Amino acid sequence: MSPIQLFPLLAALLLAPLLRSVINRTKAWIAGRRGPPWLQPYRDLRKLLGKGAVYSQTTTWLFRAGPVVGLATVLVAVTIVPMAGVAAPLHFSGDLVLFAYVLALGRLATILAALDVGSSFEAMGASREAAYSALVEPVLLLGLVSLGLVAGGYSLSLIYCGGLAVGWERSPEVVTLLAFVLFVVLLIENARMPIDDPTTHLELTMIHEVMVLDHGGPDLAFIEYAQALKLWLFIQLLVGIAISALAVTGWPGVVIWAIGTVAVGVVVGLVESAMARLRLVQIPQLIFGTGAVATMALLLQIV
């Protein structure tokens, strides 16, 4: 592996938690606060990794396996997503399906771990997570498959390393629509505003956070790190679209990619500052709306 191939992978593994700081600092800046230090997510992870653990008496091995499987699936997903215009280590025609389904395995593990504590709070979050992710799965795949159609292939590496550059020239309007779709999917999949509130402390209003309420110590560190990586990956799906338009390769491409990644983080922070959380009944409507946009994009492409 050449350095330029290795660099994005290392960057993902090392810098993913920093994205959380980008979002938090953006929100703090809008609210006129100073915000937490840049390295706070790393300090949190270190603190959690150094702790012991308390487990509910109700739980079984499944509760302990949840965070492990969750992190392992995201790590596999990291090897499928191309970053900085560099092909991913693992790629084949159809790997976008593997990307969606391997993350679904992590979700199943998290849901089952949440149900293992036998508390209604966790189960409520698990139920919502299962419901909304079941509805958003078709939208994600529709978005990625449409991107594949525009780019002329169904491998993420093919789409983001050259395919979309052609796609931008041929049908820029379709690619723009799909970028919007993937942005909404990013917000839903990563439990951000306006779908879920990652900062609230009221269990009844949360989806993702409430599922992991009973985890602590290294388990929680695994979960937090996996979440950071997942957010990073979905941001890459967006940044990849943008840098395909510029068609810059090599190290200058890496610089533009880094700027793009931070920029999407800032946008997520801006959305979070500007919007209130949707009522739960409105979330399916948002998902269906996004699905309609994705369908429209696909129709534009195949007609």
Added chain:
Amino acid sequence: MGLAAPLLLCLTCPVAFGLCAVAAGRSRAWATGLGVAGTIVGATAGLTATVSVLARGRAVTWDAPWSVPSGHLALVLDPLAALFLAPTLLLAATAAVYGSGYLAGADDRRSLGPVWFFFNTLVTSMVWVVLAANAVLFLVAWEVMSLSSYFLVTHDHHQEEVQAAGRTYLIATHLGTLFLFIMFFLMGRAAGSMDFPAFPGVATAEPRLMGWIFLCAVVGFGTKAGFLPLHVWLPEAHPAAPSHVSALMSGVMIKTGIYGILRILTYLGAPAPWWGWLLVAVGLISGVIGVVLALAQQDLKRLLAYSSIENVGIIALAIGLGVLGVAYRVPALAALGFAGALLHVINHALFKGLLFLGAGAIVHATGTRLLDDLGGLLKRMPRTGALFAVGVVAISALPPLNGFLGELVIYLAIFKGMLALPFPADLPFLFAVPGLALIGGLALACFANGFGTVFLGTPRSERSDHGHDPDLRMVGPMALLAICCLAVGLLGWAVVPRLFTPAVALLTPWPPGEIQAPLALMAAQLRVVSLAGAALLGLIGLLAWFRRTLLGGREVTQHVTWGCGYAAPTPRMQYTSVSFAAPLVKVFHRVVRPRVSAIPPDGLFPDHAAFATQATDLFRQALWVPVLTMIVRATQPLRWIQHGSVRSYVLYIVATLVVLLTWGLEP
């Protein structure tokens, strides 16, 4: 050929041993021993022949004269039949071993001879169905299969609901068989023979007839397979049967319907595109509505039965893609579609068998199938729980298990169709991608609900508290199926293209070379997936070790679940399966139409409140009940013909005979 002997052993041995089991009379141990031995000997012999046919890719034939008019004891074991026979025999053998433990624990003292006789007859008849190469023989075997499974479904005939389920099944399966009669009649009349090898000539002679034959096949075989809206018998019959029989029925018996459709397709010549679209539509509707209804169930075995409808839908979708590939002359689409269907047939047999056996272990230990009576079983039944979890991952089509491989192949077929077909032929593929993704997501929610409610948390009832793992006779078969799920997931890429090429070639008009190229490409893709799956397992192991090392020597304590400070939580306060499914049921309320009965709390100090909800089957309530009621009302005036007097029935028979004889006398 050296294969005739094992094949004949497989075709006769189980039922012969079944007869001996009946003769064993009241000795439950002898009946069980004979029954299991018959199935295992037959299955082993059959699997030898199957493996040899699959390895060589050539068919084995055997025939003998038969005194029945137009009948002919013609049997053909070709690669397509072998691909259906292999899971049938594997699941039959595992289910038989499991059944020996399952039935031994039943508290009634009835003789087990009849159960084993019908079980072995069911196994044998399925083999005959798959091998038959003559329409009369096929229909006889089909009927024996339906009847033997009917008697197994009504094993617990002292329960009113089991009787009702049996009646529904008997009527539905015979209505389906009626369409098969019509289909074979049309085909046989045009071909001038009831032997399958005579059929292909009809397609060139009378191409217009083919559409009707295809429709009859979809209705007739679709009833057995459980296509919507012909599925109504399935969620009644499968839960009523003993669990090892449910496994066999759901895992392989309904697949004989799929086999029938594929077999008939090989005789129909060039398909019209609408055949493919019909199957794709039926598949997507069955898939989505099947899994939505599964999600709303509160009975574990009903949930699994509805999920079978979903999986049969996925298979129909894949067959539809294959038919479209043939119709539009895109070999890669045809190869991937049919290969995806066949792979999913095998996969579903493995994981649905596993899940039904797991459900049986739960029923065996707790005596209840109701999700909301269960809970906390993972601590009480650790082995069953772990194996059931494997089944859950497999059926939710998640890597690294076999379910994902099957669905990935179907996705690849869809992708191929999208790129290869011109507008507007590719338009319906638009529905296939989100449809399949939605089915996957809903299946995940459904099985997270099922597994979570049954195995996690704390027991919701006294009965669930008494859960315990069954003995090796029941755990062993489940473990074997779980291992098969993992093996196909990790190693399937190495064998699938070789085993499938001859069978897929039978379904397409092209030489095997045309099929081989796309399947070899598919194998390369599956290899990467299996690699990723192995990497995933490795990472899980590595992270688990890392976590252990971190926690080693640190303080790890146990405490009660955080309940927001509430001091007296009870197991009844846990989330129920109904609550878990509620957000999705609300979204799909037009399909599920939950029937809610509630007594709201009243006054300042309410002393009583109740809430119950029950999912109804839209098609049963809104389609079949009105239609059948109408038929019953319309035929009311004919009631006087049937009044229970045997003498007049004899008269009817004599009259019919006289009429037929006079008719036959005419030159």
